[in-house]
Amino acid sequence: MSTEKQKIVLATGNKGKVKEFERLLENFPYEVVPQSAFDLTDADETGTTFVENAIIKARHAAKLTGLAAIADDSGLAVDALGGEPGVYSSRYAGNDASDQQNVDKLLQALANVAEENRTARFLCVIVFMQSAEDPTPIICQGEWHGHISQVRRGEKGFGYDPVFWVSSQNQTAAQLPAEVKNRLSHRGKAMAKLLDCLSDKLGLMD
Numbered sequence: 001m002s003t004e005k006q007k008i009v010l011a012t013g014n015k016g017k018v019k020e021f022e023r024l025l026e027n028f029p030y031e032v033v034p035q036s037a038f039d040l041t042d043a044d045e046t047g048t049t050f051v052e053n054a055i056i057k058a059r060h061a062a063k064l065t066g067l068a069a070i071a072d073d074s075g076l077a078v079d080a081l082g083g084e085p086g087v088y089s090s091r092y093a094g095n096d097a098s099d100q101q102n103v104d105k106l107l108q109a110l111a112n113v114a115e116e117n118r119t120a121r122f123l124c125v126i127v128f129m130q131s132a133e134d135p136t137p138i139i140c141q142g143e144w145h146g147h148i149s150q151v152r153r154g155e156k157g158f159g160y161d162p163v164f165w166v167s168s169q170n171q172t173a174a175q176l177p178a179e180v181k182n183r184l185s186h187r188g189k190a191m192a193k194l195l196d197c198l199s200d201k202l203g204l205m206d
């Protein structure tokens with residue numbers, strides 16, 4: 001019997017996510033290949049929810065590669081901003097905004113917001129699709145609660161990590177070792193659920 005693992009495409013262009021997934025998928029029963037290996041065009045994230053955008057990205061990658069796909073749509077919801085930037089987190093400061101510009105805009109928007117009102121949460125939806133036509137994709141969600149700090153701290157991670165204060169660790173997400181972030185994070189929690197669902201659905205990883 002062949003021991004070769006089925007290939008699956010990781011449908012994200014975000015290098016920070018790819019790095020986290022490499023660790024999170026260490027015991028995954030598939031060989032996971034980032035979409036950069038296939039020279040894929042980016043999907044149009046036209047959804048208004050994380051669920052829709054994650055499905056759009058997974059379906060796009062599955063269609064173009066003919067493989068099963070995993071996609072992650074995630075973002076930061078800040079209470080004092082009515083949940084913004086939310087689904088639009090990567091485009092908060094404009095369509096091609098850098099992480100730095102997005103964080104600058106966030107700190108400006110919260111400049112007059114007191115410490116106790118700077119609560120926020122990271123949200124993540126991960127979708128697993130067997131093929132572009134899969135009628136029952138697996139959809140898993142995770143949340144991570146924190147505060148937006150006044151200044152940046154830390155060099156690790158990506159995106160809004162330098163200003164996402166995790167009180168239980170007394171550090172920002174960008175100061176946490178990768179394995180600690182993966183244990184606590186929205187992405188780590190969603191991924192743990194996906195592993196559970198997959199082992200139920202496919203009888204794998206017993």
Ligand SMILES: O=P(O)(O)OP(=O)(O)OP(=O)(O)OC[C@H]1O[C@@H](n2cnc3c(O)ncnc32)[C@H](O)[C@@H]1O
Pocket residue numbers: 011012013014017045057072073074075076089090091099102122157158159160161173185187
């Ligand atoms: O769509 P793909 O190709 O996956 O890459 P992306 O960076 O555009 O990803 P999203 O559309 O899901 O947007 C997510 C945004 O939320 C931010 N974000 C998500 N997870 C994060 C995390 O763990 N730490 C910091 N920022 C995060 C991230 O910086 C992006 O600006």
Ligand SMILES: [Mg+2]
Pocket residue numbers: 045090
């Ligand atoms: Mg995106």
